[in-house]
Amino acid sequence: MSSQDPRSRIPRTDTLLASPAALEATERLGAATVRRLVTAAQDRARRGEIEPEQVAAVLAGSLQRSPTRLHPVLNATGVVIHTNLGRAPLSRAAIDAICTAAEYVDVELDLTTGTRSKRGVAARAALLARCPAAEEALVVNNGAAALVLATTTLAQGREIIVSRGELIEIGAGFRLPDLIASTGARLREVGTTNRTHLVDYADATGPETGCILKVHPSNFRLGGFTAAASVSELRALAAEHDVPLVVDLGSGLLAPDPMIPDEPDASTTISDGADVITASGDKLLGGPQAGIVLGRKEIVDRMAKHPLARAVRADKLALAALEATLSGPDTPTSVALHADPVRLRERAEKLAATVGGEVVPHDGRVGGGGAPGVPLPGWAVALPESAAAALRLGDPAVLPRSHGGRCLVDLRCVPESEDERLAAAVRAALGG
Numbered sequence: 001m002s003s004q005d006p007r008s009r010i011p012r013t014d015t016l017l018a019s020p021a022a023l024e025a026t027e028r029l030g031a032a033t034v035r036r037l038v039t040a041a042q043d044r045a046r047r048g049e050i051e052p053e054q055v056a057a058v059l060a061g062s063l064q065r066s067p068t069r070l071h072p073v074l075n076a077t078g079v080v081i082h083t084n085l086g087r088a089p090l091s092r093a094a095i096d097a098i099c100t101a102a103e104y105v106d107v108e109l110d111l112t113t114g115t116r117s118k119r120g121v122a123a124r125a126a127l128l129a130r131c132p133a134a135e136e137a138l139v140v141n142n143g144a145a146a147l148v149l150a151t152t153t154l155a156q157g158r159e160i161i162v163s164r165g166e167l168i169e170i171g172a173g174f175r176l177p178d179l180i181a182s183t184g185a186r187l188r189e190v191g192t193t194n195r196t197h198l199v200d201y202a203d204a205t206g207p208e209t210g211c212i213l214k215v216h217p218s219n220f221r222l223g224g225f226t227a228a229a230s231v232s233e234l235r236a237l238a239a240e241h242d243v244p245l246v247v248d249l250g251s252g253l254l255a256p257d258p259m260i261p262d263e264p265d266a267s268t269t270i271s272d273g274a275d276v277i278t279a280s281g282d283k284l285l286g287g288p289q290a291g292i293v294l295g296r297k298e299i300v301d302r303m304a305k306h307p308l309a310r311a312v313r314a315d316k317l318a319l320a321a322l323e324a325t326l327s328g329p330d331t332p333t334s335v336a337l338h339a340d341p342v343r344l345r346e347r348a349e350k351l352a353a354t355v356g357g358e359v360v361p362h363d364g365r366v367g368g369g370g371a372p373g374v375p376l377p378g379w380a381v382a383l384p385e386s387a388a389a390a391l392r393l394g395d396p397a398v399l400p401r402s403h404g405g406r407c408l409v410d411l412r413c414v415p416e417s418e419d420e421r422l423a424a425a426v427r428a429a430l431g432g
């Protein structure tokens with residue numbers, strides 16, 4: 001390398017590592033990551049991609065990176081519970097609770113006595129306060145775990161009676177029959193795909209029955225000539241044979257919501273006679289990933305004591321976030337679900353006025369398997385389809401809906417406080 005070689009002007013590693021930006025970043029990102037970024041910046045100069053004099057600035061830029069490779073995304077799809085975007089976004093209260101729980105916390109300690117306490121008491125109390133119809137509550141890792149725990153506890157080695165119209169597949173890798181088979185219970189299918197009557201359940205119920213299971217079909221809908229037994233009807237049968245009635249609700253709605261009248265809720269389902277319901281924490285409940293179990297004390301206690309409960313227990317971050325979700329302000333999920341169409345139109349018009357594009361009617365969706373086919377009336381800004389990729393790759397990343405040869409930007413799930421950042425991102429994506 002001659003002294004004329006520009007590579008001789010590349011700053012040395014120890015010089016770069018001693019810079020204030022690198023020292024500050026070492027706290028945030030760790031020494032190994034900082035060293036890697038230093039080498040990467042030097043390598044770019046070695047390859048001639050940047051001038052040696054630019055290495056320090058390029059390094060300073062790359063040191064600004066977040067400690068996670070997950071990118072925040074503005075959800076401009078109009079789909080409220082977007083599975084690919086991590087389902088429910090958390091409320092500020094839930095995020096703060098997660099930060100508190102991230103350090104040492106009294107999750108299993110009674111500070112007054114200094115002795116061990118029960119895990120998850122606050123989340124349990126918050127659930128029961130929001131669903132007084134239930135005698136007892138239990139939080140586990142996710143909805144699937146709640147269902148597996150219920151069926152394992154109640155029906156291992158025995159039969160679970162379930163309607164053929166409810167043997168569903170929800171998203172990738174969740175096939176209800178497979179999940180139940182994995183618990184060591186036998187599935188006793190009754191009825192037909194489109195019609196199952198109370199008598200079908202009655203004919204199958206007997207000494208081998210571990211429980212009767214009713215599943216909300218979530219992401220699919222039967223139409224036409226259909227019949228299903230209601231929870232109240234099944235209650236009578238379950239009581240007659242003294243077998244538990246389990247209802248997998250999926251969405252985690254705790255009380256009826258007039259916006260989605262056909263979506264079952266925990267309070268009504270328990271009042272109608274379910275012994276226990278299972279649901280997700282991060283669908284319509286609007287909280288963290290969690291599995292919710294609500295119902296009769298005797299059954300929930302049995303589930304909590306089953307050895308499997310330890311394998312599917314909720315972590316302290318989820319317990320804290322769930323408690324804050326339940327006792328805190330309206331969730332972002334609820335806000336998006338109930339967004340006023342008039343206000344959505346005003347916001348869309350304001351966006352179109354600054355970036356161009358046409359304001360068009362656009363129905364949002366509940367998503368996440370909730371209320372399929374139920375439109376949430378609103379508006380979107382229609383842009384050329386080519387804008388979609390640029391929006392995804394922009395900063396902030398924006399996920400629009402690509403539909404009918406257009407890129408649709410729906411503001412339903414974008415917090416209003418983010419409208420200006422969204423407008424800037426759209427402007428940048430359109431090359432303006």
Ligand SMILES: *Cc1c(COP(=O)(O)O)cnc(C)c1O
Nearest residue numbers: 142143144216218249250280369
């Ligand atoms: C979503 C869903 C599940 C699975 O819940 P996870 O929290 O994703 O594990 C189970 N049952 C029904 C009816 C659902 O809709």
